[in-house]
Amino acid sequence: MNLRDLRYLLAVLEHGHFGRAAEACGVSQPTLSVQLRKLEAELGVALLERGARGVSATAACRRLLPHVQAAVAEADAIQAEARSLRDPLSGPFRLGIIPTLAPYLLPRVLAGLRARLPNLEIEPWEDLTDSLLERLRAHDLEACVIATEPDQPDLLSRQLFAEPFLAALPPAHPLADCATVAESELARDILVLAEGHCLRDQALAVCRTAASQPMRAMSLVTLMHLVAAGYGTTLIPALAAAAAREMGLVVRPLALGALRTLRLVWRVRSPHRAAAEAVAESIIALVDREFATSR
Amino acid sequence: MNLRDLRYLLAVLEHGHFGRAAEACGVSQPTLSVQLRKLEAELGVALLERGARGVSATAACRRLLPHVQAAVAEADAIQAEARSLRDPLSGPFRLGIIPTLAPYLLPRVLAGLRARLPNLEIEPWEDLTDSLLERLRAHDLEACVIATEPDQPDLLSRQLFAEPFLAALPPAHPLADCATVAESELARDILVLAEGHCLRDQALAVCRTAASQPMRAMSLVTLMHLVAAGYGTTLIPALAAAAAREMGLVVRPLALGALRTLRLVWRVRSPHRAAAEAVAESIIALVDREFATSR
DNA sequence: ATGTCATCATAGATTGGCTCTATCGGAGGG
């Protein structure tokens, strides 16, 4: 069976006339005669009642008609949808982002991304680095933003910006009065995120210490609440500084100015690389220059 | 655009592999390569991401997929409907049956069904009620026999026969000497099937008790073996009585005579409704009247 | 009645595209 023949059938039913239907289809009248006879033979059912004065549908044809129309309509829908997807910078784009970045980066860039890439439907997906890379390789994400450098050869990445780490302290903390905080001082009572967060490893590396606290904070917000409640100090990425200050924390630069580098990662042969690169460029352009050293 | 190419696309997506998809379609691998490249060119959209280890759908493809599936499904519906218009009582007929009924009902009726409906190619499919109904609605089955009443408005059903429940006991059991077994007595050490079997729920309801045993019996045969080995008693449907006796069990009627009602279920607008009704009539006529109260 | 018109069916030639076999090229894995 062929979509073309189904269209022929619909045309003949619509016009009630082989000749005019053929004209509407842009083919000759014998073509319709032959093809529709073949269709009837293939289905084993008479579809058309050929009268001397025009053509009408048989009862069987009326029974099939809804499916015929639906099939043709779906085919048309495929073409219509494809037309709107033809632009490489359009269509759904599932973007993974690590949890220590997502809530602070997305509000700053989402509106701008929509403005710059109006046909790209960005669907953010928040998860830990390993899960993101797994999903990326399983084609469940088109790209993701992470703070480490993926060394898999099937992935490409583009540096977005560098984000300094800052010390977050309770106001009453002795270090709160210093203009900058020494990493070794911060290490004394630092609280870090649960395993799996790259920020955990990076914070411990910056402070050259190991985790000791018994708690298991799954989000930066939790961690900052703990600090605000006086349970210790922590190290936050710069984009989270505003949120930390709003929670009453004191935020100070680190003495040695450690930072993390955010990258956009995608599959090396992804058909969405053009969109990924456009997303990367847009994010670079949109992120506040206050702290960010782009590229 | 061509329905055939859409089927090729679905096959490649399903198998994730051009070679195997080609085999499934009955064509050569280059055919799929060429045709799908053409389809992509025609739509102006990359549909497949060809990796070294298999093929997957692009985001655009995922967007188009529902329409592709719908178009192919409608084409199949046309053929199915045409076939049923040609001869409603012919063609493949996938018949789902619950596991507590299939091995006892099928031997009694299959030959008779073939004799009464020689052009209907009945393909039995055994599964739990929920899976059967799911498959029925997904057009993977034409009808199914279950022991509960489906309340979905897109399904129709026809009562087949009522099947009494019977107590199955080890010969040495105290209740084995009674002419009838009281449900409350049976409840004391009743063994029931695993979750998902409607017979499990019905047995527990009949005995007004809750399951307590640690074992997880996936078939009536297993259950009867356990009873034969003296682990307890159980409740079986009447058609399984002969099998139970052959395993050395004692079978007794229940005091209150509980029973289950078997029904044939099909989709309300199925092109196979005539065949389904003929199957129902035939089963009713064929089932042994010994215990069955046919409508 | 019979010619005429309208309409669909048929015949034979042509063309285009689908499919095949054979082979290439590239990417991973050992």
Place this chain on the structure above:
DNA sequence: CCCTCCGATAGAGCCAATCTATGATGACAT
């Protein structure tokens, strides 16, 4: 670094859709 797997490409062959030209049939009018 070689080997294997898998998709892409090339070129030939064949089938089917289409065209033009013509036939067949029934309605209608004179």
